[in-house]
């Protein structure tokens with residue numbers, strides 16, 4: 001690819017190392033990057049002693065998805081969301097379900113060109129109330145996220161991060177400045193899993209979740225993809241739930257989703273639906289108010305129930321809404337306030 005670097009976006013988060021190389025300070029990987037090389041995520045590159053964000057303005061494609069597909073069940077349920085990602089990723093998940101883009105660099109994938117103004121105009125054209133940075137991890141195109149979400153907010157459009165939460169403590173204050181909601185993966189509860197299967201670490205993810213909850217107004221939901229034999233023991237599931245309740249409260253929705261054999265874990269079997277149902281039951285028994293199952297057809301596990309009177313508030317079939325009885329954010333039967341952002 002013949003890059004005209006004067007047209008590229010200078011990256012926000014980097015410094016020069018003593019050996020003349022650059023250190024990217026956007027995520028806890030802190031890649032040291034030599035001249036003409038890119039970081040682990042492929043799309044942050046040292047060109048003549050400056051770091052550039054190659055993903056800026058280069059989506060791999062757009063889709064209009066139901067917001068439930070992100071998954072977000074307590075943020076404008078039943079609405080559509082303009083969704084896109086770029087090439088690359090800052091994690092190295094061996095089970096990646098989107099590896100054709102997360103493991104691609106801009107040389108190998110046919111990226112589009114879209115300015116922040118183009119993206120917001122697209123959301124307005126299709127009359128969708130929100131935009132999702134998704135498919136790969138949007139942390140790696142943080143500059144683009146900031147410019148789009150700032151513009152979107154000016155136009156009354158919400159912005160959503162779908163992310164693994166692996167981001168530097170300083171950078172996150174800027175990247176999340178105009179973000180309204182996030183679905184954050186909590187991929188497991190052991191450092192061994194994070195190190196071996198994602199090439200990242202658990203603690204920064206937990207730290208991001210606590211920061212989002214305590215220091216921002218971002219609405220958060222959590223997703224845990226259950227992989228047979230790796231993170232689906234009852235003990236680990238209980239540890240995840242216990243940590244969420246203790247550190248984030250019992251109103252944060254948790255989604256247990258099914259793994260499908262893919263990428264480097266193509267030899268494993270898919271998560272049995274019963275594993276997901278059991279995990280959901282454990283969460284509800286332990287006191288989490290909202291827990292869902294995903295990637296399998298399970299209506300009961302996809303509905304939103306009032307945690308107080310148990311009536312169905314939002315009835316779903318896959319990602320479609322069948323009935324919707326919430327009155328703004330109140331249960332119409334017992335009046336309990338339901339956590340989230342509702343129409």
Ligand code: SF4
Pocket residue numbers: 024025026027028029030031038039040041042044089090139140
């Ligand atoms: S954002 Fe990319 S280049 Fe920067 S530290 Fe993380 S993986 Fe490395």
